Amino acid sequence: MHSYITQAQQTELADWGAPEDIGAETVSGPIQCSGSIDLGSTEGPVFGGLYAATRGVYRVVYPFHEHATVMQGEVELTDERTGVSNLYRQGDSWLIKKGTPVRWTIKSDRVLKSYLATTAGLEGDRN
Template identity: 60%
Template sequence: MLPFTLTMDRPALEDWGSPEDIGATTLEGPIKVAGKLLFGALDAPVFGGLYSATKGKYRVVYPFHEHATLLDGELAITDEASGRTELYGPGDSWIIAKGTAVVWDIRSAKIAKSYLATTADI
């Protein structure tokens, strides 16, 4: 079992650079991203862990299906196809399908999430 709770002791995250380093495009920044893979591997069909980003906006087309839960901060995610924006706070979760174009609007100084992703076609 790999628990993720709002009050958990979290491992140190690794510097992943900017949104461009993870396949996204910065719209307002600069933004720094970090993460820690805790389950699987990036080339495995299923993987997950922790992710953080600093305040700003970026656009990304999801290269995988993701279920995530926000652990810290405030984040608005806009689905570009529908124009729908949802605001998330600690404990809120979402599912984003592979191929979906979204804009992340990180409204707090920093956000952190736990996530589980799969590259498998469904």
């Protein structure tokens, strides 16, 4: 079992570089990304862990399906296909479908999320 407790979360995360180093595009920054993979690996069909990024704006087309929960900070996610934006704070969660273009606007000095991702196709996917 791996616990992520919001009040006590001070985990050391690996430096993942700029958004471009993880397949995204910086719109305004600089932004520093960091994270951990605590389940599986990015080469496998399922992986999860923690991800953090500093204040700024970046765009990414999701290369996987993701469920995530904000543990610290505040981020606005915009689905660039529909223009719909939602503001997420500690305890809020989302599901993002693989292939969705998303604009991340990080409003706090740092945002931290826990995530579970899969690259597998999903039977009965309902958009």
